[in-house]
Amino acid sequence: MTGRASVLLLAVCALAHLHHVKGAPPLPDELFPGDGRVTAATVTLARLQGGSNALQGRLEIQMGGAWSVVCSAGFGQEEARVACRQAGLAGGAVSNTFPSGRLPFAVANIVCRGNEPNLAACKYSLTSACPGGKPAGLVCQKPAIVAVRLVKRKDKSSFGRRLAQYAPYAPGPESEFDPLNSPSPSPYSPSLSPSPYNAPSPDSSPDEGLAGRVEVLLSGNRWGTVCGTGFSDAAAQVVCRMAGLSGGQALRAGAYGAGNDPVRVGALKCNGGERNLTLCQYALEPDCDHSRDAAVQCTTPPPMPLRLVNGKRTRDYKGRLEVKIGGRWGTVCSAGGFNAAAARAVCAKLGLQRGRLHLGSGFGTTSLPILLAGVSCDNGKEPELSACLYSTNTAKCKHGQDVGVVCSRPSVESITLTPAKNVPSGFAGKQAFAVVKLISGKHSKVCRDGVTNKEARVICAQAGLVGGTLLPSTVVEPSSIVGYDRLLTNLRCQGSELSLTGCKYELGGRCPSGKSVAVRCASGKLTKVRLVGGTSARSGRVEVMYGGRWVSVCPGPASCPYCGLPASVSGRAICRQLGLDFSKLADFGVGTTPIAIGDFFCESPTWAVAPSLQGCSFTTSASARSCLAYNGTGRRKPLGVVCTQPKINAVSLADTPDCPNCSPNSHAFVLVGLTSGVFGKVCRDGFNAKSADVVCRQAGFKAGTLLPATTTEPESMAGLKFVVGSVRCAGTEHYLAACPSRLQSTCASGKAAVIKCQGEGAAATGWDPRSGGYIVQGRAAKLSLHTVQHADSWTLHCLAGG
Secondary structure, X not given: OOHHHHHHHHHHHHHHHHHHOOOOOOOOOOOOXXXXXXXXXXXXXXXXXXXXXXXXXXXXXXXXXXXXEEEOOOOOHHHHHHHHHHOOOEEEEEOOOOOOOOOOEEEEEEEOOOOOOOHHHOEEEXXXXXXXXXXXXXXXXXXXXXXXXXXXXXXXXXXXXXXXXXXXXXXXXXXXXXXXXXOOOOOOOOOOOOOOEEOOOOOOOOOOOOEEEEEEEEOOOEEEEEEOOOOOHHHHHHHHHHOOOEEEEEOOOOOOOOOOOOEXXXXXXXXXOOOOHHHOEEEEOOOOOHHHEOEEEEEOOOOOOEEEEOOOOOOOOEEEEEEEEOOEEEEEEEEEEEOHHHHHHHHHHOOOEEEEXXXXXXXXXXXXXXXXXXXXXXXXXXXXXXHOEEEOOOOOOOHHHEOEEEXXXXXXXXXXEEEOEOOOOOOOOEEEEEEEEEOOOOEEEEEOOOOOHHHHHHHHHHOOOEEEEEOOOOOEOOHHHOOOOOOEEEEEOOOOOOOHHHOEEEEOOOOOOOOEOEEEEEOOOEEEEEEEXXXXXOEEEEEEEEOOEEEEEEEOOOEOOOOOOEOHHHHHHHHHHOOOEEEEEOOOOOOOOOEEXXXXXXXXXXXXXXXXXXXXXXXXXXXXXHHHHOOOOOOOOOOEEEEEOOOEEEEEEEEOOOOOOOOOOOEEEEEEEEOOOOEEEEEOOOOOHHHHHHHHHHOOEEEEEEOOOOOOOOHHHOOOOEEEEOOOOOOOOOOHHHOOOEEOOOOOOOOEOEEEEEEEOOOOOOEEOOOOEEEEOOEEEOOOEEEEEEOOEEEEEEOOOO
């Protein structure tokens, strides 16, 4: 057998040791070992009993299918909030005035931070008594109604939104968007208005989702229906307003069938002017069945064109707010209120970001009539300002009270590269026109005027590629992007930015050349890896060097799509790249490094002597980098790992070519395998005769000494790196792993340890689960490997029974 094959078999033996050893101690099940408490993972349910209403009472928990109570000792405000949250309620205050009941005590000393989703995330002590205490009691509050949707009976389709994230007209995947059949109109299109920011009225078309069964989302992520008993038109108006619609008529109860979720809300009473249902009166868990599920009929919000006028510069993204009602333009009065949500709704309607109110005469005066006052929106996601609350009584308003709004330039969410045509020779690579998608959802080409290779590099980087060269203006645009406007103008970058958002640019400016940007990019490779944001160099968020830049990675699905391996395989491969052992996956947040790699999957075979990132698979599409917006509450997380320091778990001897007639392994270099799967040489520096004696005895000889540093290395060691150095054995150790040593990838002398073994001794014969080692002469020793010659062939044996 060749020396290279010996190295491969060494890896196989180590793999067998890692995955097939029995009797090793299991990992602890407790998350808080040694402090006398256990995790509350067995608390499956929580309820309030003995109170005057459903919002208060004695706290009862279910563990293992049985109900019990909690000792009030140590039960405070934080624990009360978590318990109310698990009971499906809000708030949380401690009250021990409720009857004790007859259930036994089960737990005490619950400790929560207050932000846990349920008691399963806290810890506590088991108990059967509560000396000097009573069962813990709670006073909670009604949960907020945070979202509403209208569901049809037949097709189960819905229309609605969460208050914090409204997208009623959600576009399909980018790959399905046809710019010719579905042109994206510009919010900055020319008009007779003096403002560059005009929001054109949408084309009228039949709108679906205007009627259906009312379903609400309570805080705590619980959907349910509303009891239709007593459900009025006033309540229907608030429902429609929350859904981003107008109107509101209560339909016959059960008109849109029965819902699948429980009936959560009943006795709903509104006056019709509330921004959302949380401001109305309602009861929880009513005595009502699904035959009475409430249903409503809404209407599409009437279009209300608006514009910002008289900003100091054409593209300042700010100005006096003017709206068009009944065919005439007019201003909006701040008297009676104009809330922050209304400012955000205005900016969103204009395709801009953020939004804040600006009062005063900074945007000049006008002779236009004052049309609206008291504008109040729910959360700024309304599709039209007409979906908000407002008054047309402006008799007491003056133009000095005109509303001004300050918006922000929309950032570039993603870049799509569309293949170019008629590219001149000499431009090898990926040639394409850049189409940007703004955070507002608008698509735009980039004006070529003033753009250089600096901007081309940033475009390629945001597209997940490397390089960046500006193509000639003679390159012909493909027909698929002809329908896009050329909104992004005056682009100026330093060249080091990772996205266009970090560059300077304008929207809606002039593009004298009428030409769009086309660039040439190239595919990048992963060359380095590091861990960032951990408590040590062995843990952190995974960052890889891609195209000369450090970027974070978004992992792929929970398992390998091709081989069904767990996600930890990628983590194990990353740790091995760093010469470490894998412990677990962990969350280290997003950090500041951009996420440019998605669907990352990496597998490093244990038998690979030199681990390489080239075996990793990944994509660079914007959709694959979905954890770009990860906020710690449910999106896929940027890949993070915890590694551990590896240990020596295998020793092998590679015969020297200087002594062709010597017995096998009697004149040999020392090779070691680590638990991380890394294999390599032992640095000679510090390696003494006693260390040689330990290695020889571990390999089945009686004694050993050092050979000169001038000994020639065999061809089988070509390519192997140093992995261990500073080995200093006392001579009494039974195996090399017991000697002091240091993991290192460099060696000052550049020489590997080479030894001479003498005499036949005992070899390892079996695994001893009591000591966690291999038996050598009746004593515990770590895994030992040696090479034995049979006739003219070489065979590597795992000395754990062959």
